[in-house]
Amino acid sequence: MEIERKFKISKLPANLEQYKKKEIIQGYLCTQPVVRIRKSNENYILTYKNKSNFNQEHAVISEEIELPLTKEAFEHLLSKVDFGVIEKTRYLIPLSQDHTAELDVFHGRLSGLMFVEVEFSSEKDAIDFIKPDWFEEDVSKDKRYRNSYLISVSSLEELHLDSEE
Numbered sequence: 001m002e003i004e005r006k007f008k009i010s011k012l013p014a015n016l017e018q019y020k021k022k023e024i025i026q027g028y029l030c031t032q033p034v035v036r037i038r039k040s041n042e043n044y045i046l047t048y049k050n051k052s053n054f055n056q057e058h059a060v061i062s063e064e065i066e067l068p069l070t071k072e073a074f075e076h077l078l079s080k081v082d083f084g085v086i087e088k089t090r091y092l093i094p095l096s097q098d099h100t101a102e103l104d105v106f107h108g109r110l111s112g113l114m115f116v117e118v119e120f121s122s123e124k125d126a127i128d129f130i131k132p133d134w135f136e137e138d139v140s141k142d143k144r145y146r147n148s149y150l151i152s153v154s155s156l157e158e159l160h161l162d163s164e165e
Contacts, residue, residue, distance in 0.1 A: 002049070002064040003120040005129065006145050008136040009103070012114070013093060016103075022090045024104075027081030031148040037069065037077045040090075044069035046077070059126035060140050083151040086110065095132060097125075112156050115145055 013019075026038040034049035048065045069077070078085070087108045093101040099118050106113040116135060120126040131138075139145045144159050153159055 002062045003059050003123060003126050004062075004117050004140070005059050005120070005126055005138060006115055006117045006140045006142075007131060007138055009114055009116050009134055010136045011134050012105075013103070013134060016091055020092045022092070024088050024090055025085050026147065027078055027085040028083070028148055028151050029077065029081060031082070031151075034148050036148070037074055037081065039074055044071055044074040046073075059120060059123060061123070081151075084109075086147055086150055097129065099129065101132070101135075106150075109155055110150060110153070113150075113159070115139065 022040045024038060024040050026036055029035040029037065033051075034047070036047045036049065038045045038047065046067045046069050050063045051060065086106065088104045088106045088110075091101075091103040091105070093103055093116075095101050095118070099120070102117045102119075104113075104115055104117070118129065120129065143149045150159075
């Protein structure tokens with residue numbers, strides 16, 4: 001079970017280089033349900049994700065299963081992904097309340113896009129979360145911030161992030 005919230009950010013935290021980071025390449029074999037492959041540094045993962053309670057008010061709750069892949073299996077499946085891949089750097093930034101901000105800074109056709117996710121241990125934890133000053137609007141329910149949607153976007157301009165969808 002994955003319980004998460006996603007936020008726009010107003011500014012990058014100072015000294016990003018001090019935080020652990022992951023260089024991520026991911027693609028989607030299917031988006032409903034989500035079947036994703038990911039290279040995260042030197043780890044290769046196949047993920048199955050099914051939104052079990054997308055209508056929950058304060059967070060997105062998903063059933064998620066992750067399985068390890070070999071590099072060879074990842075490369076084989078990479079040739080079968082829909083659309084293309086997403087490339088991003090994910091910074092792991094410790095927060096209060098034993099949470100971690102996962103700041104995604106996108107590269108390639110989505111260069112300039114940034115947002116942050118926080119995972120929670122329970123719905124109550126998600127509801128009680130006090131966001132840091134550098135977090136802005138909660139976009140957990142906005143499809144434009146879902147990676148499974150972003151793979152179909154050819155450029156950042158196509159997202160129309162200044163308007164409500």
